[in-house]
Amino acid sequence: MFAPSSRHLFLSAQLRRLQSTLVIAEHNNEALSPATQNALSAAKKIGGDISVLVAGTKCGPAADKLSKAGGISKVLVAESDAFKGFPAESLTPLILATQKQFNITHILAPATAFGKALLPRVAAKLDVSPITDIIGVKDANTFVRTIYAGNAVLTLEAKDAIKVITVRSTAFPADPLEGGSAGVDKAPEGNYKSDLVEFVSQEITKSDRPELTSAKNIVSGGRGLKSGDNFKLLYDLADKLNAAVGASRAAVDAGFVPNDLQIGQTGKIVAPDLYIAVGISGAIQHLAGMKDSKTIVAINKDPEAPIFQVDRIIPIKKTINSNTR
Numbered sequence: 001m002f003a004p005s006s007r008h009l010f011l012s013a014q015l016r017r018l019q020s021t022l023v024i025a026e027h028n029n030e031a032l033s034p035a036t037q038n039a040l041s042a043a044k045k046i047g048g049d050i051s052v053l054v055a056g057t058k059c060g061p062a063a064d065k066l067s068k069a070g071g072i073s074k075v076l077v078a079e080s081d082a083f084k085g086f087p088a089e090s091l092t093p094l095i096l097a098t099q100k101q102f103n104i105t106h107i108l109a110p111a112t113a114f115g116k117a118l119l120p121r122v123a124a125k126l127d128v129s130p131i132t133d134i135i136g137v138k139d140a141n142t143f144v145r146t147i148y149a150g151n152a153v154l155t156l157e158a159k160d161a162i163k164v165i166t167v168r169s170t171a172f173p174a175d176p177l178e179g180g181s182a183g184v185d186k187a188p189e190g191n192y193k194s195d196l197v198e199f200v201s202q203e204i205t206k207s208d209r210p211e212l213t214s215a216k217n218i219v220s221g222g223r224g225l226k227s228g229d230n231f232k233l234l235y236d237l238a239d240k241l242n243a244a245v246g247a248s249r250a251a252v253d254a255g256f257v258p259n260d261l262q263i264g265q266t267g268k269i270v271a272p273d274l275y276i277a278v279g280i281s282g283a284i285q286h287l288a289g290m291k292d293s294k295t296i297v298a299i300n301k302d303p304e305a306p307i308f309q310v311d312r313i314i315p316i317k318k319t320i321n322s323n324t325r
């Protein structure tokens with residue numbers, strides 16, 4: 001077997017020292033989005049010096065939480081009205097200025113709506129290829145991601161000097177945010193207000209249920225539910241299991257439930273301990289969003305439904321109830 005020489009080990013240690021990773025925090029000024037903690041774990045796998053950028057309006061509380069994470073050297077904070085609503089148009093020049101000032105080699109954000117809106121723009125400005133939705137880190141240049149709606153796994157070596165990466169949160173553990181005491185510094189100052197967008201207002205759905213992408217249990221419904229009213233069955237079950245409620249795209253498109261419940265290739269990616277799929281056929285685009293769940297229970301009247309082909313499935317081959325027949 002190849003044994004690395006001491007010179008080889010010395011060189012890779014030197015290279016790691018030259019690496020500098022910036023994690024872009026997703027937060028609401030007060031609380032961090034859990035996906036930020038997963039992105040932080042991915043950054044630690046890459047190694048090198050790690051900083052976190054927290055941009056917002058009064059984002060001190062979010063920055064304080066991050067400063068407690070072990071293994072990071074600094075938390076950079078940028079506060080400005082320009083970051084109200086966290087628009088990619090204002091955050092991009094801030095990230096570019098930070099990259100330049102600190103010679104950042106890796107820029108990471110969660111592969112959420114926030115990260116997906118932001119990092120392609122950053123990559124375009126840096127003239128590099130974005131590396132999206134990674135599920136693994138082999139080394140500082142080599143990353144793993146899925147392609148063909150999750151049907152193949154690709155390992156890619158990035159040749160760009162600056163790597164711009166979004167991280168699939170279900171593929172990395174959440175950093176516990178403890179054991180450290182990083183310094184909190186100011187991010188580079190500038191006029192980051194964009195003429196292209198203006199934040200007007202936002203309405204956030206309030207729910208006592210767990211958040212879909214971090215829930216341990218999910219009850220999910222498809223077109224087989226036949227109506228939005230029948231989703232009440234799933235909400236009642238979810239309440240008993242302390243579960244989040246999800247849906248297939250067909251159920252969302254039919255207007256049974258709002259589209260922030262959609263799971264799949266063009267929806268949210270989830271990997272709970274328990275996923276109960278009710279009246280969902282198991283199209284590959286749906287499986288792409290949930291097939292890493294630890295245990296999958298499928299309730300479907302069609303014994304030939306593709307969802308029954310998934311590994312780790314507990315099949316319940318029956319009709320849901322008389323209202324949905």
Ligand SMILES: Cc1cc2nc3c(=O)[nH]c(=O)nc-3n(C[C@H](O)[C@H](O)[C@H](O)COP(=O)(O)OP(=O)(O)OC[C@H]3O[C@@H](n4cnc5c(N)ncnc54)[C@H](O)[C@@H]3O)c2cc1C
Binds near residue numbers: 265266284
């Ligand atoms: C580019 C692209 C992206 C897409 N992205 C997504 C995505 O992100 N997420 C997603 O979900 N889909 C996505 N789709 C759509 C996907 O291809 C399927 O059309 C969709 O997942 C089907 O949803 P469904 O399983 O609820 O409906 P159907 O395929 O119609 O299945 C309904 C199931 O319910 C069962 N059923 C019916 N009545 C009952 C009953 N009374 N009791 C028990 N079982 C019953 C039926 O046997 C059937 O298996 C995408 C498609 C494309 C082309």
